Amino acid sequence: VSPSALGIHHVGVAVRDMAAAVATYRSMLGCEVEHEAVVPEQGVHAVALGFPGGPLVELLAPTGEDTPVGRFLAKRGEGMHHVAYEVRGIQEHLDRLAADGVQLIDETPRSGLFGLQVAFIHPDSAMGVLVELVEPREATHD
Amino acid sequence: VSPSALGIHHVGVAVRDMAAAVATYRSMLGCEVEHEAVVPEQGVHAVALGFPGGPLVELLAPTGEDTPVGRFLAKRGEGMHHVAYEVRGIQEHLDRLAADGVQLIDETPRSGLFGLQVAFIHPDSAMGVLVELVEPREATHD
Numbered sequence: 001v002s003p004s005a006l007g008i009h010h011v012g013v014a015v016r017d018m019a020a021a022v023a024t025y026r027s028m029l030g031c032e033v034e035h036e037a038v039v040p041e042q043g044v045h046a047v048a049l050g051f052p053g054g055p056l057v058e059l060l061a062p063t064g065e066d067t068p069v070g071r072f073l074a075k076r077g078e079g080m081h082h083v084a085y086e087v088r089g090i091q092e093h094l095d096r097l098a099a100d101g102v103q104l105i106d107e108t109p110r111s112g113l114f115g116l117q118v119a120f121i122h123p124d125s126a127m128g129v130l131v132e133l134v135e136p137r138e139a140t141h142d
Numbered sequence: 143v144s145p146s147a148l149g150i151h152h153v154g155v156a157v158r159d160m161a162a163a164v165a166t167y168r169s170m171l172g173c174e175v176e177h178e179a180v181v182p183e184q185g186v187h188a189v190a191l192g193f194p195g196g197p198l199v200e201l202l203a204p205t206g207e208d209t210p211v212g213r214f215l216a217k218r219g220e221g222m223h224h225v226a227y228e229v230r231g232i233q234e235h236l237d238r239l240a241a242d243g244v245q246l247i248d249e250t251p252r253s254g255l256f257g258l259q260v261a262f263i264h265p266d267s268a269m270g271v272l273v274e275l276v277e278p279r280e281a282t283h284d
Contacts, residue, residue, distance in 0.1 A: 008195065030147060055149060078271075083153055129222055
């Protein structure tokens with residue numbers, strides 16, 4: 001288990017109007033929709049935009065006002081929501097951070113979008129940025 | 143000239159205390175300092191953190207209060223500052239965006255950190271995210 005992140009997995013952007021956001025990003029950057037999912041129990045409609053070079057942009061629109069992304073939009077408006085880093089051995093990574101006194105939102109990984117295991121680190125422990133650690137499910141058996 | 147971005151080049155994070163920020167990111171993600179520069183005329187101290195997987199994290203600390211990053215911190219606090227995408231043919235990319243009615247902060251590229259040509263797109267045209275286009279200087283002669 002390495003203590004290091006492999007790199008940025010995706011950048012999450014909170015948006016109000018998914019169709020407008022996808023059109024804007026396609027026009028601005030020439031990217032394409034790679035994955036799309038509506039997850040009612042998480043209150044989110046997510047679209048992953050892909051680039052030749054690697055990391056994704058994940059657009060997040062709320063399915064209602066009383067959802068995590070809905071509350072974020074009400075408080076902060078559209079904009080950057082989180083930055084996700086890919087790791088191997090996500091539980092060990094979280095355990096080490098907890099031992100270092102890092103404020104974790106998730107002490108154990110949970111199921112995220114697109115088949116990922118995910119856990120969030122509180123912005124207070126990461127210079128004001130909501131940081132997500134992700135591990136592809138198939139990688140957890142490495 | 144392709145109208146498409148190659149991908150995310152870096153994610154910019156505004157911080158107050160560079161030494162604390164570098165220590166936090168190294169501890170949290172195991173990344174290493176790849177470049178560092180203080181640019182008094184831009185009022186910024188920048189540190190680029192590298193990962194095996196590609197895109198950088200660019201930490202930005204102000205050299206004084208009356209600087210772009212200093213004013214950002216006073217208004218918004220520490221956190222996400224911008225997302226940079228690498229392109230080829232940055233001027234042609236900007237010209238096409240201007241023709242599409244996109245609100246550009248820089249209509250022509252200017253010299254950025256680490257030998258990059260850079261131009262910013264206004265957050266009002268990009269779902270609340272300050273978007274930077276970058277092109278390595280050596281790539282402009284492709």
